[in-house]
Amino acid sequence: MQVIEVAAGLIRRDGRYLIARRKPGAHLAGFWEFPGGKRETGESLTECLQRELFEELSIRVDLPIPYRIVRHGYPDRIIELHFFRCAIEQGEPMPIGCEEIRWVYPEDLTQFKFPPADCAVIEALRRDAFGVSR
Numbered sequence: 001m002q003v004i005e006v007a008a009g010l011i012r013r014d015g016r017y018l019i020a021r022r023k024p025g026a027h028l029a030g031f032w033e034f035p036g037g038k039r040e041t042g043e044s045l046t047e048c049l050q051r052e053l054f055e056e057l058s059i060r061v062d063l064p065i066p067y068r069i070v071r072h073g074y075p076d077r078i079i080e081l082h083f084f085r086c087a088i089e090q091g092e093p094m095p096i097g098c099e100e101i102r103w104v105y106p107e108d109l110t111q112f113k114f115p116p117a118d119c120a121v122i123e124a125l126r127r128d129a130f131g132v133s134r
Contacts, residue, residue, distance in 0.1 A: 005082065007036045011059075019035075019103075020035045057095070067083040069083070081121075
């Protein structure tokens, strides 16, 4: 089975994370996700994330810092998600490649429907935020 590598950005501002809802017709349409996308041939994961965030949200980010890798099997594919912490250097996010975007506190992430592959990272972000005030 094919392994698809994906880079996803954990973009934080004022204690909240940026999440995006997948467009109708996309794989897992309607689910929320941390923005990013598939790595193209010859592209590093950092380059992939920076390109995807510009294409999807019209933002430029600083150098992404690796956070976690999650491998998840779906019936038709295996996804290897590379999550990176990053901050916006230029631009204000706009939902170009997604249906909508929101800024959400870590403790509120469970109120949104995310793909199963994202659950471990959501729990880690909630644990990281435990005891930290808004």
